[in-house]
Amino acid sequence: MKKRRILLTALSSMLFTISFSQITERERPAEWNNLINGGKFMDRFEAMPQGKLSADVWGCKDVVPRFVDNGIESPTISFWGGNIIKGDDGVFNLFVCGWPENSRKGHMFWSNSTTFHATSKSLSGPYKIENSIGKGHNPEAYRLSDGRYLVYVIDGYYIAHDPKGPWIYGVFQFNKRGRRIIEGLSNLTFASRQDGSKLMVCRGGGIWISRDGVKEYNLLSDKSTYPPVDGEFEDPIVWKDSIQYHMIVNDWLGRIAFYQRSKDGLHWITEPGEAYMPGITKHQDGTVEKWFKYERMKVFQDEQGRVIQANFAVIDTIKWEDLPGDKHSSKNVCIPMNKGMLLTVLNTKPVTEATKKIDVLIKGENDFNPAKDIDLKSLRFGSYKEVNYGRGFTVSSVKESGNDLIVTFKGKNSGIDSEEFAPKMIGRRKDGKMIFGYAALPFVDYKPAILSATAPVYFKDEKQISVNIDNFGLSASPATDIELLYNDDVIARGTLEPIEPYGCSEISFTTKPEFIPLKSRNFTVRFIRNGKLIDTNNFVIE
Structure with a gap:
């Protein structure tokens, strides 16, 4: 994405809006209007699974009725944050924080959060609290190479061999290595690297690495890795799939998030379009649960690292208008996601802008037969800079290979250059559903020296x-x-x-x-x- 500044609207009431509404409108680049379906990360959110619809619940009219068995909610606890790890027993473990809804400061009692362990037999919930882990806010959990569970909270972490505990509290050690920490060490997010080591992103966009995920984290970046736009950034989420790293960071004031990708976890590109914004919690009939804010995004990944569900902390009003004993509160929601296709470029020589022909293998899966399911005329392949706008190479021919499909793309202006590490494909299934994927390149080193x-x-x-x-x-x-x-x-x-x-x-x-x-x-x-x-x-x- 070209470097540009997203400006605050020049309204006379801007200061009032910022001070009292905790929201301001961000002006989008005009080119975003030309993005096709699948061109922005937000297009990957799918309808929530059908659940228990109830109107006898807390919340403003915009979120009632809703699926009360989605995620976790309670009339007595305000929940925030939280991500899910599937246990060895097949049970889904949600690590989430919360505080009594009737606390004297309402939502602003969040600094006194307790981190809970909740479970469900279904990925989307409902989740039920099993035990309390300890005090702490904004939890994010991951597993270590030795199988232990680590739950990060602001200023520390809890570690245990089993989600049921016992949990031992600890504090990370950070080595700045002569660099300046950007915006402090809070709201940390973590991704597993190929050798089991951990990459961490702090609130300000600094990149850190720990060899085992517990011992010393080392700072590598000397500036923020976030997009070069105006924004009040927080709540980064980072993850890695079988090809590349992904990151989303939220502009809490503008209620808009940005999506980035990286080959090594240190150097990032930003794709155009919103990663998420209010309005993504949709029912299968098109009804939208209109939560005021979506924050603390976390992801659940499949065996290939693809995201199949996103979790969000949501609230139905401005945070400081959520008062003790009122109708407002917050919860954690689960949203299914389009996981994308598994792709591999078969060309043995490096692909450049001069390449006229590219062969791509689309892998068949239990729920996906590429030869039968894909609308071949809809497929576009190349750099995200082209494909997100409906451009790029088009299909020339196809050949079945067992359950897989080899597609030959030809044309001009794919946008692929020597810096490309994961070209993109966008298209449709014959039923109209959007499909997308990023392709591995056989000549790219996905474990480079840093x-x-x-x-x-x-x-x-x-x-x-x-x-x-x-x-x-x-x-x-x-x-x-x-x-x-x-x-x-x-x-x-x-x-x-x-x-x-x-x-x-x-x-x-x-x-x-x-x-x-x-x-x-x-x-x-x-x-x-x-x-x-x-x-x-x-x-x-x-």
């Missing part, structure tokens, strides 16, 4: 600057050239020998005799390979 420097250290007497380089990637790094800049001027160059995953190497640069750094030091470390800039690390040292 070189990351610590803050340079200047030794005045020796006239040397020392830099430690870590490899937080999952492959050994090839030999890499390094440039060291001071206040944008190159002051030294060197070559870094290969580093194994999680390995570290120290490189020292001898400075010129006349080099005297100021008290405030602006250093940059550049990584260059085969003449191409791979990455840049920036440091401001006071």
